[in-house]
Amino acid sequence: MTETQTAIADEDLLTRIRDRDLAALDELYERYSKQAFGLAYRMLSNRETAEEVVQDAFLSVWRQAETYRPGMGRVRPWLLSIVHHRSIDRIRRVRERMPSASLDEAWMKASPSDTFGDAYRTLQRDQIREALAQLPREQRAAIDLAYFNGSTFVEIAEMMDVPVGTVKSRVRLGLAKLKDLLGEALRE
Amino acid sequence: MNQAQHIDDLVAGYLLGALERDEHARVDAHLTACASCQRVYDESRELLAVLPADAEDLAPRPNVKQQLLRTAAMETRPSPANVTRIEESRAWSRVRQWAPMAAAAAVIAIVAGVTSWAVILNNRLNERDDELAQLNQLVDSIAASGAVLTMEGTDAAPDLRAALVVPEDGRGVVVLADNVPAPAPGQAYHLWLWDGDTPVYGGVLVPDDNGHIVRAVPDIELAQFDRMEVDAQPEDATEPGGVTVVGGELN
Numbered sequence: 331m332t333e334t335q336t337a338i339a340d341e342d343l344l345t346r347i348r349d350r351d352l353a354a355l356d357e358l359y360e361r362y363s364k365q366a367f368g369l370a371y372r373m374l375s376n377r378e379t380a381e382e383v384v385q386d387a388f389l390s391v392w393r394q395a396e397t398y399r400p401g402m403g404r405v406r407p408w409l410l411s412i413v414h415h416r417s418i419d420r421i422r423r424v425r426e427r428m429p430s431a432s433l434d435e436a437w438m439k440a441s442p443s444d445t446f447g448d449a450y451r452t453l454q455r456d457q458i459r460e461a462l463a464q465l466p467r468e469q470r471a472a473i474d475l476a477y478f479n480g481s482t483f484v485e486i487a488e489m490m491d492v493p494v495g496t497v498k499s500r501v502r503l504g505l506a507k508l509k510d511l512l513g514e515a516l517r518e
Numbered sequence: 519m520n521q522a523q524h525i526d527d528l529v530a531g532y533l534l535g536a537l538e539r540d541e542h543a544r545v546d547a548h549l550t551a552c553a554s555c556q557r558v559y560d561e562s563r564e565l566l567a568v569l570p571a572d573a574e575d576l577a578p579r580p581n582v583k584q585q586l587l588r589t590a591a592m593e594t595r596p597s598p599a600n601v602t603r604i605e606e607s608r609a610w611s612r613v614r615q616w617a618p619m620a621a622a623a624a625v626i627a628i629v630a631g632v633t634s635w636a637v638i639l640n641n642r643l644n645e646r647d648d649e650l651a652q653l654n655q656l657v658d659s660i661a662a663s664g665a666v667l668t669m670e671g672t673d674a675a676p677d678l679r680a681a682l683v684v685p686e687d688g689r690g691v692v693v694l695a696d697n698v699p700a701p702a703p704g705q706a707y708h709l710w711l712w713d714g715d716t717p718v719y720g721g722v723l724v725p726d727d728n729g730h731i732v733r734a735v736p737d738i739e740l741a742q743f744d745r746m747e748v749d750a751q752p753e754d755a756t757e758p759g760g761v762t763v764v765g766g767e768l769n
Contacts, residue, residue: 355590359583364575367582372573381582385589385721392590407567414570418535458571476534477569483536498527505530505565512568 340405348395355392362406363388366413373417373478383420387412414477421480453515461511469504472497525555530562581753585722588756592719667768674750675699675763680731682768684740691740693723695731695748695764706753707763709735712745717758723748743768 340361346354366387370380390412391398398408462470468490475481475489483501487494525548531537532545549556671678677697684691693709701707709720720738723731745767751760 352587352591356583356587359586363583364577365570365573367578368573368576369570371576377579381578384578385582385586388586389589392593410570411567415535422535453568455571458568462569462572473569476531476536477566478573481536482538483531484538486536495527498531501530501536502527505562508565508568509561512565 344391344395344398344405347392348398355388358391358405358409359388362409365406366410369410369413370417373414373480374420379420380417383413383416386416390416418480453512457515458512461508461515464511465504465507469500469507472500473504473508476501525549525552526558529555529558530566533559533562533566584754588754589719589721591756592717667766669764669766671697671764672762674761678764680748680764682740682746688739688741690738691735693720693731693733693735695723695725696729698723698725698729698731698763700725700729701750704752705750705760706755707731707748707750708755708758708760709733710747710749710758711738711740711743712747713743718743720746722753740768 340358343354343358347358363384366384367380370383370387371377374380374383387409391409398405465473471490472486475486476483481489483494483497486497490497525545528537528541528545529549532542532549535542537545549559666684667682669680669682670676671680675698678695678699679697680693680695682691682693698707707723707725709723711718711720718738720735721733723733725731745765747758747762747765749758749760749762749765
């Protein structure tokens with residue numbers, strides 16, 4: 331199945347889920363539960379908590395399917411963003427840091443294109459990992475700590491013993507470099 | 519001020535929730551008015567969306583899917599068109615009416631219970647410092663919110679004490695319970711929320727080795743329900759009817 335066909339089928343699944351079709355939820359789970367759990371486990375390092383996050387994320391899809399609009403982008407990035415935000419919620423609860431309740435809202439903030447998950451949809455996982463591996467070490471570390479560890483920029487600055495502004499720059503420059511590398515991979 | 523340059527450094531942190539509160543609010547406001555930064559936002563969101571590719575695929579245990587589908591099957595949500603603001607207001611008014619009466623005792627009990635919860639949690643302190651901080655923070659928020667409902671166990675679990683906590687935004691509920699007996703082999707505790715005569719499944723509640731339950735149930739509004747029960751019955755139960763260990767009216 332091609333990426334385009336998958337995207338169409340995913341959106342069709344969301345339509346069926348909106349109509350309370352359990353088989354569609356089952357199919358969506360079969361497609362993405364391993365990626366979802368892999369992400370949650372990478373962030374939380376605890377099987378039970380990661381499984382709760384995955385279950386909560388799929389239940390959110392079940393309960394909020396009507397809020398999904400095809401124009402918002404592809405289903406997988408949307409689902410994984412929910413997993414990411416729920417995982418950060420768990421991390422933040424533990425650390426008594428700024429709550430991430432507004433993260434879902436931040437990711438769905440209206441913008442001119444108002445879609446996401448489309449730009450790099452044809453890239454394979456190996457290509458993405460290869461691009462990440464080419465990032466300068468300190469930029470990659472800052473991005474990893476923020477994304478997978480749920481650390482704030484202030485926390486990262488303390489861990490790296492650098493000013494907060496340096497952390498912000500490293501993340502921004504790292505993403506800019508990643509954009510270039512992924513762009514090259516797309517053109518290959 | 520060169521606003522675009524300034525916000526460039528903050529957009530990724532905004533999407534990652536890595537900013538301080540004031541910075542987050544500043545980006546939030548700025549993005550609505552700056553097309554240039556909205557493009558940076560779009561690009562950053564696309565790039566961050568590829569990062570899950572760096573995590574290895576792992577299979578959750580089969581019971582996760584089973585419980586997910588069971589919970590979904592039990593839900594009989596009304597369509598958004600049938601949910602009126604009047605119903606929401608009435609439901610919330612029930613909580614508000616209840617709160618002043620129950621909160622006095624419940625919040626006092628919970629606040630007083632901070633110490634006992636801390637004692638309970640201290641038993642796991644060596645391994646779980648972070649969780650202690652989390653739960654103490656939760657108890658603080660409970661005391662602050664006042665949206666707490668306490669319940670006592672039935673004859674099947676007379677020492678059980680439970681509290682339902684509704685966050686200030688009204689979304690989700692946290693179930694706290696103490697003195698929960700271990701379920702019999704092959705059995706589990708199931709949470710049921712009743713909307714009139716319609717049960718909605720809230721998930722399995724698993725006590726730890728010390729008989730404590732701390733379970734967050736997100737994405738529900740407790741105010742929509744009239745009654746809750748926790749019963750003990752086989753792990754794959756699909757409807758209420760087991761031995762009730764705690765329950766009560768929510769209004």
